[in-house]
Amino acid sequence: MGPVCLIIIDGLRPDAIRMDISPTLWHLSKNGVFSPRAISVMPSITLPCFYSIFFGISSQRHLVLSNENNTTKVNYPNLIKTLSEKGLKCGVFFDWKPLLRVVGDPEALDCCFFEDEESSSDKISDGDHRMFSSAANYMSSGRADFIFIYLGSVDIVGHQFGWMSEKYINQVNFIDKNLGIFIKDLPEETTLLVHSDHGGHGFSHGSDKDEDMRIPWIAWKKKRNKGYLIDNQVSILDTAPTILSLMDIPIPSEWDGKVIKEVFKLN
Ligand SMILES: [Zn+2]
Numbered sequence: 001m002g003p004v005c006l007i008i009i010d011g012l013r014p015d016a017i018r019m020d021i022s023p024t025l026w027h028l029s030k031n032g033v034f035s036p037r038a039i040s041v042m043p044s045i046t047l048p049c050f051y052s053i054f055f056g057i058s059s060q061r062h063l064v065l066s067n068e069n070n071t072t073k074v075n076y077p078n079l080i081k082t083l084s085e086k087g088l089k090c091g092v093f094f095d096w097k098p099l100l101r102v103v104g105d106p107e108a109l110d111c112c113f114f115e116d117e118e119s120s121s122d123k124i125s126d127g128d129h130r131m132f133s134s135a136a137n138y139m140s141s142g143r144a145d146f147i148f149i150y151l152g153s154v155d156i157v158g159h160q161f162g163w164m165s166e167k168y169i170n171q172v173n174f175i176d177k178n179l180g181i182f183i184k185d186l187p188e189e190t191t192l193l194v195h196s197d198h199g200g201h202g203f204s205h206g207s208d209k210d211e212d213m214r215i216p217w218i219a220w221k222k223k224r225n226k227g228y229l230i231d232n233q234v235s236i237l238d239t240a241p242t243i244l245s246l247m248d249i250p251i252p253s254e255w256d257g258k259v260i261k262e263v264f265k266l267n
Contacts, residue, residue, distance in 0.1 A: 002189025003139075004243050006148045008053070009175060010046055010096075011155030011205065012196035013163060014216040021169050022176035024183070025218070028194060030227045032220030033262040038234035040198045044205050044212040046155070047098050049197035049236060054079045054102045056240040056255030067098060077252040079240040083146050084108045086249055091138045093131045094150035095123060103148065111138045111147075120160075124153045128175055132182045139186065146243070151175055155200070163200035163211070186222065191246055191266065193239065194218045221266040230262050 014036045017025045029036070041052045041059050047067040048059045055062055055076045062074045080090050081104045091111035092103045106112040113134040117123055128151045135149050154171050161167040179194075186192065195218065201211035217234045219242075237257030244251050245259040 001247060002187060002191060003144050004146050004246055005190055005192045007194045008150055009154055009196045010152045011158045011200050012216065013199040014214055016172045017216050022172050024176045024180040028218050028220040031225055032218050033228045033230060033265060035217045035230040035234040038195060038215050038217035040213045040215055040236055042208055044198035046197055050099060050102045053236050053239050056237060056257055058256050076254050078104055079243060080104050088145035089143050091144050091147040093135045095127050096150060096152050099150060120156050124156055128153045129178050132178045136182055136185055158200045159203055162203055188222045192220045219263040219266060224266055228262050228265050234260060
């Protein structure tokens with residue numbers, strides 16, 4: 001079993017995956033296992049979504065309902081903690097502080113790249129590039145079992161200039177180019193999962209509108225040239241159980257999601 005790489009692009013809408021905007025994501029969606037209408041959780045806000053992704057449960061159960069929540073203790077199995085306890089080597093790469101509580105104890109990780117960079121202009125111009133290059137460095141060590149990369153700049157640009165605005169599209173294009181470089185050096189046996197936490201409309205998100213709730217969800221492996229469109233409804237709650245299933249690890253009974261079985265078509 002090869003490593004699993006999870007990339008979450010904050011605020012990426014499915015309709016920003018287009019040949020002319022994001023040819024890499026387009027290629028992954030056409031040659032991988034893809035849902036263009038996966039679903040987020042309510043409220044469709046970053047921190048509640050990340051709790052749902054990494055603790056495998058709905059926001060009604062973890063009760064982290066805003067980005068400002070920093071007191072709620074969530075007593076459910078965490079994806080990265082579960083992997084680390086099995087002796088697997090995990091690396092995480094992110095630059096948004098609240099995620100520290102989602103990825104768990106940095107000491108338990110094999111690699112933790114966290115940049116506490118306050119300037120959003122720097123995050124837009126170079127932050128995600130640094131995430132990719134640090135993650136690529138770690139991958140080249142050959143010891144990674146699981147890596148998680150958080151890319152925050154598309155959401156920042158969405159809030160500043162509007163979802164699907166010219167600047168938003170340009171930012172998606174910037175990330176896409178960096179993703180294209182990153183996947184070139186990925187070991188062949190890596191399973192890559194790419195999705196977002198939520199979408200957005202106007203200058204924000206958080207509602208139950210389709211534009212906020214619908215997200216792209218992609219699984220991809222090198223040297224596969226047949227794509228599969230997933231028929232069933234995919235949820236961000238399905239990511240954690242799917243990753244454990246790929247690694248042959250039992251899935252905690254507390255989790256709400258299901259395994260996306262189509263990912264095994266990539267093997
Ligand atoms: Zn946002």
